[in-house]
Amino acid sequence: MNKKTLRNAPRTLERAPKAYKNIEFLSSKEARIIRILAEYLYPEQKFRHIPMLGTITIFGSARIRSQEDLHALEQRLKQQLASAHGVERRRIEMELDRIERQRHFTQYYTDAVSLAERITEWSLTLPQNKRLLVCSGGGPGIMEAANRGAYNAGGESIGFNISLPFEQFPNPYISPELNFEFHYFFIRKFWFMNLAKALIVFPGGFGTMDELFELLTLVQTQKITKQLPIMLYGREFWKNTLNFEYLAETGMISEEDIMLFHYADDPDEAFTYLRQELSRIYNLE
Numbered sequence: 001m002n003k004k005t006l007r008n009a010p011r012t013l014e015r016a017p018k019a020y021k022n023i024e025f026l027s028s029k030e031a032r033i034i035r036i037l038a039e040y041l042y043p044e045q046k047f048r049h050i051p052m053l054g055t056i057t058i059f060g061s062a063r064i065r066s067q068e069d070l071h072a073l074e075q076r077l078k079q080q081l082a083s084a085h086g087v088e089r090r091r092i093e094m095e096l097d098r099i100e101r102q103r104h105f106t107q108y109y110t111d112a113v114s115l116a117e118r119i120t121e122w123s124l125t126l127p128q129n130k131r132l133l134v135c136s137g138g139g140p141g142i143m144e145a146a147n148r149g150a151y152n153a154g155g156e157s158i159g160f161n162i163s164l165p166f167e168q169f170p171n172p173y174i175s176p177e178l179n180f181e182f183h184y185f186f187i188r189k190f191w192f193m194n195l196a197k198a199l200i201v202f203p204g205g206f207g208t209m210d211e212l213f214e215l216l217t218l219v220q221t222q223k224i225t226k227q228l229p230i231m232l233y234g235r236e237f238w239k240n241t242l243n244f245e246y247l248a249e250t251g252m253i254s255e256e257d258i259m260l261f262h263y264a265d266d267p268d269e270a271f272t273y274l275r276q277e278l279s280r281i282y283n284l285e
Contacts, residue, residue: 035183035184036184036187039182039183039184039187039188040190042180043180043191046177046180047195050133050178051128051129051131052129052130052131052132052133053126053129053130053131053132053197053282054132054133054195054196054197055132055133055134055135055158055195055196055197056119056133056134056135056196056197056198056200056274057135057136057192057196057198057199057200058112058115058116058134058135058136058143058146058199058200058201058202059136059137059199059200059202059204059208059211060108060112060143060145060146060201060202060203060204060233061105061141061142061203061204061208062137062139062140062204063102063141063205064105064106064108064109064141064142064145064203064204065102065106065109065140065141066106066110067106067109067110070099070102070103070106073099074096074099077092077095077096077099078096080092081093081096105203108142108202108203108233108234109141109144109145110145111233111266111267112145112146112149112202112233113146113148113149113152114267115149115200115233115267115270115271116134116146116147116148116149116150116153116157117149117150117152117153118149118153118267118271119132119134119149119150119274120150120153120154120155120157121153121155122271123155124153124154124155126284130282130284132197132198133155133156133157133158133178134146134147134150134155134157134158135157135158135159135160135192135195135196136157136158136159136160136174137159137160137161137188137192137207138159138161138162138170138171138174138179138180139159139162139169139170139171140169140171142202142203142204143159143171144171144173147159147171147173147174148173150173151173156175156178157173157174157175157178158174158175158180158195159171159174159175159178159179159180160180160182160188160191161179161180161181161182162181162183162188163181163182163183189211192211193215193224196228197226197228197278197282198228198229198274198278199215199228199229199230200231200270200274201230201231201232201233202233202234203233203237203238203241212232215230216230216257216260216261219260220253220257220260229262229273229274229277229278229281230261230262231261231262231263231264231270231273231274232261232262232263232264233263233264233265233270234265235264235265236265238263244258245258
C-alpha cells in the first residue's frame with residue numbers, strides 16, 4: 001500500500017493588486033484604451049468645477065525665446081567661444097549664427113505676452129461663467145509667453161503639456177491646478193479644440209502647422225460647427241510660409257476657405273478683433 005507523501009499546507013498569499021492599481025498592467029499594450037480614456041476623463045473632471053465660458057487657445061513655436069533669454073544665451077556662448085577650439089568652436093559659432101537668425105522672432109514672444117495679458121484683463125471683468133482662460137501647449141517659447149501674459153494679469157491659465165524627448169517641459173506660468181500632462185497627441189488636440197472659443201496661431205514649425213491644419217480641416221468640413229474666430233498672428237511669416245491664395249487659385253481649396261481665418265500683426269489689432277468677435281458671438285458686452 002503506497003503512502004501518499006504528506007505536504008505542508010500552502011503558504012498564505014497576500015492579495016493580488018487590483019487590475020486598476022497594477023502599474024505594470026496599466027503600462028501594457030493591452031491597457032492602452034484605459035490610458036486613452038484617462039487622458040480624456042481626467043481633464044473633463046477638472047474642468048467641470050471651473051466656472052468659465054471656454055478658452056482662447058494660443059499655438060506657436062517652442063523655439064521662440066524672449067529677448068532676455070536670447071541675450072543671456074548669446075552672452076554665455078560668447079564666453080565659451082573665447083576658450084573654445086576646433087570642432088567645439090565651430091559648434092558655438094553655428095549656435096551664434098542661429099541666434100542671429102532668431103533675433104527677429106523674439107518680438108513674437110513679446111507680443112504673445114502682451115496679447116494674453118490683455119485677454120486675461122478683459123476676461124477678469126466678465127461674469128465668472130463667461131470668462132475666457134488663456135490656454136497653451138504648456139511648454140516653452142510662445143506657449144510660455146501665453147501663460148506668462150495671463151500670469152502677469154493676475155488670471156488663471158491652462159497648460160496642455162505633452163511628453164516629448166526634447167523641448168517640452170511645463171513652463172512656470174501655468175496655474176498649477178490647470179497643468180496637464182499628455183502622452184497622446186490626439187487627446188491633447190481634442191482638449192485644445194473642445195474648449196476653444198477662439199484660436200491664435202503664432203509662427204511655428206511642424207507641431208504648430210499640424211495643429212493649424214487639423215483645426216482648419218475640422219472647420220472646413222463642419223466637424224466643428226461652433227463659430228470659432230481663428231487668427232494667424234504675423235502676416236509676413238504666414239504669407240511667406242503658406243500660400244493659401246495659390247491653393248485657392250488651383251482649386252485645392254475654395255475661395256471661401258481663405259475667409260476661415262484672420263491675420264493680425266500687433267497685440268492691439270489682435271485683441272480688438274477677438275473682443276469684437278467673441279462679444280458678438282457670446283453676447284459678452
